[in-house]
Amino acid sequence: MILSGLFFRAIQMCTPLLLGSLGEVLVERTGVMNMAIEGIFLLGAWAGFTGAYLSGSLLIGFVCAMLTGVLTGALYGWITVYLKQHQIVTGVALNILAAGLGIYLYRVLFGVPLLPLTVESLKPFAVPVLSDLPFIGPVLFRQNVLTYIAFLAMPAGWWLLFRTRTGLILRSTGANPEAVDAAGINVERVQFGAVLVSSALNGLAGAFYSIGYLGLFSNDMIGGRGWIAFALCFLGNWNPLGALLGALIFGIADAAAITLQTSGFSLVPNEFLIALPYILTIVATVLRTQFNVPASLGTPYIKESK
Amino acid sequence: MEFSVPSALALRGITKAFPGVLANSDVTLSVGEGEVRALLGENGAGKSTLVKILYGLYQPDSGSIEVDGRTVSIRSPRDAMTLGIGMIHQHFTLVPVHTVWENIVLGLAPADGRPLSRDAAAAEIDALGKKYGLEVDPFARIDQLSVGMQQKVEILKALYRRARILVLDEPTAVLTPGEAENLFSFLREFRSSGNTVLFITHKLAEVFAVADSVTVLRGGRNAGDFGVRDASESDLVTCMVGRELVLTKGKPAGSTGNVVLDVRALSILGDRGNRVVDTLSLSVREGEILGIAGVSGNGQEELADVLCGLRIPESGEILLDGRPVRPGIPEAAFHAGTGYIPADRHREGLVLDMTVEENLILKNLSAYSRFGFLRMKKIRENAERLIKQFGIKTPSPAAKVKGLSGGNQQKIVAAREIEAGSRLLVAVQPTRGLDLGAADHVHRTLLDERDRGKAVFLVSTELSEVLKLSDRIAVIFRGRILGEFKRSEATVEKIGMLLAGGMGDAA
């Protein structure tokens, strides 16, 4: 029972990591790092909550989250792809801005409520027949819709990248933008588009924390999860299926931490459990050294250089 | 001058400026159907810019382009392709980690996310390859192909898009003489079926080998059009350089002294773990230039790296003046008296964002510091001395290197390395990217240093450079020395045979 609860939660906690890392894989394959990921997670969480609370519809909440992601991504993409400015610096600026904006706009709209405002979060959806399977049923097939979507998105993303013309263009852009340019494709447009798509996915991922799971918004609810999704992208070797594997491991660590904290287990301090996903990221980053890095990653594509 | 054939392609009054450089100024030329036109000029004459404009990679500041007599607007390579223009870039635009067929179909419509038809593409590539003698395995990965094969892929890419006008930017720079001859016969074949070729080069011999006519570019301007039959080599050189340039003639060494560099049974592993140099032995004496001739990628770069301590060899020994040099330690090579003029000075020899005086001490910090602090006065004195001695043109020793011209940047590297290389100078492609005047200066410097009694180890893929400077020439192929010649015995034919791996009867 405890075990199935743990795995259920692990699968659930994977959801935003999957969406975020898939977006990051797609955009990094074009040579651009979406360094605004943490900020977009947070703004997505805010927008999702705000949309859902004001409209009473979770769907509208998720749409708002994605639109906010796209908007923020457009700003990031404009500065990094078109103006060729430094990706890490721009990302840091946007993340600081987002950290202030989330709580500020919450205040603007809702003032300072005595109790945190809540919405009813996504309900689980039991898949007919499959959800009745022993153990596997409750773990895998009584999740919410967004979780199913996230898990299906990973193989879909893999197919897009490795089996379609669009994917070929994406991969080529990161590996050698000159080749794409010479083939008559606008490199900047490809990169900008990828930034927008990844930002939409990040927004959705952020909304999972606010309305997919807890049903409320708080400014510290992301707490570096965006960066973990970012890390999963390269721990998974820029492959959606690799990121899926990584996300599962992190989901289990996250779920184990929460389960242990609530079970009154006191052999290790709670703080250690909270730090566990971050420690895991460091360990994985250190151990995973041989990469298949997109060759132009992080380097702005400057055409008229001489 | 006008040609009687109808013009398939015409450029009218093309002007293009870059920050700090006017690359093209009012360039006009027209090429007829079934014609191979050479575009001849020095490095920096604006050839590459012109063809990039033609291909839609750059937009001209003014001027127009005509294809088949109609004025066209080429905003992107896609427009160029639609007009039937195909381009073979000097630096290939291939994705190294992808396969041949993936590179060839990249970007072809429909880009709607439908699955790629791998087998159909492969079949068409095979057919095209057979037709034009450009056979390549469609499923091979680009980074596992030789440079010559990669060029075939580039050409196939253009043919797959039904190009009628083929533009080639310095296509032979990376080829063996044999491969170049194959390329020329392809071009003749391609032309004879009514297509047009624009062929960019700075080598006179190629103009006479393959072109029908030639346009000379100098300083970004059209300096003259010639029919190949009417032009002499000296006409073209004068037109290209704009003045009578007296080039330094190579001269044989006086007397050679003791062995300085002695390489014994050296084996080196490349970046991919394959053996790129295989039990190679050679030696260079005082007052001697040993030229390593070879097509790029045959282990010569790695060999130079090892000599300078930048790479650890798999096995073997390096002796300098009879003493073994500890491998893999740049300081060890440096203190033993090795100077290194790298091929890619921007990436390997200079820190462009640092100043002239800082770059001049890049390798020898310990001599210009005390207790970890830099000795500013001494650094300045060193810079002033070298600036004077080597004629480096810079506003001040504290100016950033990136503001200087290519020739002056090369002089900074040369100044530093010649100071360092009291016994041995390792020069790898020392004139790549330099115009004739600056290249000639480098040649003179190398000869002078030899005459001062240094040993010079020269690696170049330009056979003419090797032949001009070397006292002895060794041909490297797949990490082995296939043959060694005294300068008096060396001919292009003998060396050309070995460059391609053929076992000539020369010893």
Added chain:
Amino acid sequence: MSAPGTKKTASGTIRTLVGERDNSLWTALFPLWSVLLGLAAGGLLMLLLDHNPLKIYGDLVSYAFRDIYNIADIFAKATPLILTGLAFAFAFRASLFNIGAQGQFYLGAVAAAACALAFPQLPSIVLLPLCALAAAVAGSLWGGFAGFCKARFNANEFLVSMMSTYVAVAVLDFLVRGPLREAKGEYPQTDVLAESAWIPSVIPGTRFHWGFFLALAVALIAWIILWKTTLGFRIRAVGRNRRAARFAGMNEQRIFLAVFLISGAFAGLAGFMEVNGVQRMVVQGFNPLLGSEGIGIAILGNAHPVGVVLSALLFGALKVGGILVTQTSTIPSSIIAILEGFVMLFVVLSYWLQHRIAAARARRRASEGGDSR
């Protein structure tokens, strides 16, 4: 062609941040413009809460410079910011990203506090240097870990330093809730430090303490290291062209480690300043934005020690005035982060503009002069 798949130098990407600058008066004013535009953008958000931004900014300035106490507070606030700003700027000169100054700051703070709590009987003259040393060493080791991972395993230092901050937060939480918790056991914080561990004030009755001058000295040291020593020479060479530095025989691994050790020490010292100079104890989750503000300051100051000091003073004034404004109006305190974010964005945009201006000028020169090379 170049070898397939070779990476371009990273130097191209940082061109805009510490690259060549045009020396005209116009561009010298660019950081100022960025600040003004950032404030203007933040002002738009104030309108959403029905506040007149001009009045808010007027209040902010008048609060910040209202009396000697507040003016002194600007220097107190700027002190740790100088150090976290230097931490980022120093690593940035080597093209390395120390995003983890916050964590190094926390470790420094804990070390300084632990030191002061362990030896309360020592005289100030011994205890203060001891605390400073402890803080610097703790920050240095915590930062050095990221440098070590980069040097030894080629691990992404951005991620490692970023993640190590979250771990540092957990470490701090654990300590103030456990071993270092106050004797009363009421709040997650330490006991107040003995008076001998307090950094003396410059102006009595204010928070302006002598640590500010230590921070200035550290900025000077950073400048000396970068431009007057062989270590700094190597750091800049590795930062601008890693490949050329390697070809010149420099050991980049050693540089990575050294840079992070030094950078971490700067951030760790900020912990000493805050604990011994201002807070006189460690409280759970205090000064949570010091690290990211340091990044903003470093960028605004063009990663130069002098620029960092000036930017830190500006941010200090912004904080002093900003906190008072948010206390006396309904503007939430998160406006400060928003302003900082906007200022950073406009700084980034100004680099683009500067580059454009320089390029346009060069182009004009080229077509006028007609000189092709």
